[in-house]
Amino acid sequence: MKAIKGKRFRRGIHIADKKQYAADAYIEVAPVPQILSISMSQHIGKPCQILVQVGDEVKQGQLIGKADGFVSANVYxxxxxxxxxxxxxxxxxGMVSDYVVIENDGQxxxxCLEPLADREPxxxxxxxxxxxxVGMGGAGFPTAVKLSPSTPVDTLVINGAECEPxxxxDYRLMIEKTDEVVSGIRLLAKALGVDNIIVGIEANKPKAIELFEKYDDLTIVTLKKAYPMGSEKHLIYCCTGREVPVGKLPADAGCVVQNIATAYAVYEAVELNKPLYERVLTVSGECVKEPKNLLVKFGTSFQYLLDYCKYDNTNLAALIAGGPMMGSTMISSDYYTRKTDSGILALDDTQxxxxxxxxCISCGRCASVCPxxxxxxxxxxxxxxGDYQSAxxxxxxxxxxxxxxxAYVCPARRSLLQSITLCKSQLRKK
Ligand code: SF4
Ligand code: SF4
Structure with missing residues (x-):
């Protein structure tokens, strides 16, 4: 179906997308290190119950962490x-959790999971x-929970914006695994009980738009390149014209939003009986000589992946897990991949x-761009x-x-995001 033009939300910013570094890099299966450290808390919600002990032998695809409650997710x-x-x-x-450390035997x-008897919702x-x-765009909310909204929904919106520089x-999955991603999208729609499927793709991915236009049951919406287009509320507005009320969820506007990588994981789980133990992520930035899109096992060391991509820290200014706008700046590369890691970036001092x-000079720029x-x-x-209530x-x-x-536009370089996260955590505690 020919793509239609999406709406444009007010405010937000335009930033250089820097996707040219890795956009043409085919998905490559990353080598696997000898030691993996697998987090038991790779999602929003309660950490898993550990099912193994030191000395146990495990297999690829074996459950090692059991979901502990409704909002939790198994780990393999x-x-x-x-x-x-x-x-x-x-x-x-900076959140501390248990990690299961496994020595890889290279075998x-x-x-696998048991084959399914049917494809009922x-x-x-x-x-x-x-x-x-879980939501693999970064949020990590267990997908099965998201597919059980408390209010009726009629539309599945697929986030193909990938608006982070x-x-x-996600782009590589869209163009290299198109049929598989679409199969996952259809399974998500079936689980949700909806026929209306909208895929929002930013205009800077014309090849992906062209490939997705082939599927008659999907409505493809071309989105203007703007940040934060991938935010659920803004994506829903641009794709459907519906507004999610303040303080409400996408389901209150009749929508559920899922990400491309999540749809691919659903395809693998349903059609290949494969649990989620690896994902595609981007290793990029000015300090990475060979930017790549890699299929990596969860628990792989960031430093191992950076070295594989010929990382040179001579002019390093920031190491980031995720995208530069919403990701976490890291104090070292001593971390291990999780379900929510879409990228590892090494930026130089020009970025x-x-x-x-x-x-603060009261210029008002921060308010003028706040979406x-x-x-x-x-x-x-x-x-x-310290007045969090007034905040x-x-x-x-x-x-x-x-x-x-x-924070991106503030000329005084105020640490606005740090204030925001501090304030939210203090209010939550109360
Ligand atoms: S306050 Fe800042 S971080 Fe929060 S939505 Fe507005 S622009 Fe984004
Ligand atoms: S952009 Fe920065 S300097 Fe300007 S009003 Fe906001 S906080 Fe103050």
Missing amino acids: SGVSGKVIGIEKRANPR YDSV NTIKERIREAGI YLTC ADFIAPSP MHLLPMSIDFYTQA AKYGGVLNCIECGCC
């Missing part, structure tokens, strides 16, 4: 080998839950700097004063989607 081993440790480690956001002795949903699939892993913040129409300078002001009342911090547009 991506290699066969021996469990040599269970350790506490921090993820790039890839595998087990509840069977698909149960398979998605069993396979440990540098990242090209990132750490100039100390100066006082949620908030007052970031007020959030910062009240948060710095919520006058700044609207609880509606912030943490897109980073405000």
Whole structure:
């Protein structure tokens, strides 16, 4: 079906997409290190219950962490080998959880999930839950939970925007695994019980748009290149014209949003009986000599992947897990891949700097770009004063989607995002 033009949301920013580094790099199967450290908390919700002990032998595709409750997700081993440790480690956001350390025996002795008896909605949903699939765009919300909205929905919106600079892993899946991704999208729609499927793709991916136009049951919406187009609320507005009310969820506008990589994982779980233990991610940035899109096992060391892509830290200014706008700046590369990692970036000093913040000059730029129409300078002001309630009342911090547009344009280099996350965590504690 010929693509239609999407709407444009107000505000946001235009940034260089830097996708040229890895956009033409075919998905490559990354080598697997000898030791993997697999997090038991790769999702939003309760960490898994560890099912293995030090000394146990495991297989590729074996369940090693069992979901602990409704909002949780199973974790599987991506290699066969021996469990040599269970350790506490921090993820790039600084959250500490248990990691199962496995010595890879290089045999890839595998087990699969049982083949499904049918493709009924509840069977698909149960398979998605069993396979440990979560939102792979970065949020990590368990997909099976998202497919059980409390209000009726009529539309599945697929996020093919990939609006974060540098990242090209979803784009490569769209053009190299088109049929598989579309199969996953149809399974998601069936699980949800909807016929209306919209795929939103940014205009800077004409090849992906052309390939997706072949499928008559999908409505393809060409989106203007703007950041943060991939935010659920903005994507829904641009694809359907519906507005998600403040403080409400996409389901309140009749929609559920899923990501391209998630759809691909659903295809693999349902059609290939493969649980989620690996994903495609982008390794890129000015300090990476050979930017790549790699299929990596969860638990692979970031440093191992950076070295594989010929990382040179001579002019390094920032190491980032995820995209440069919403990802986490890391103090080292001593972290391990998880379900939500769409990229590892090494930016040089032309792209990132750490100039100390100066006082706010009340220029209003932060508010003028905020796609949620908030007052970031007020959030910062009240948060710095320890008055978190006023930050919520006058700044609207609880509606912030943490897109980073405000911090990006601030001439005083105020640490607006840090204030926002601090304020939210303090309010949550209360
Ligand atoms: S206040 Fe929040 S939503 Fe608004 S620009 Fe800043 S990070 Fe984005
Ligand atoms: S952009 Fe920065 S300097 Fe300008 S009002 Fe906002 S916080 Fe203050």
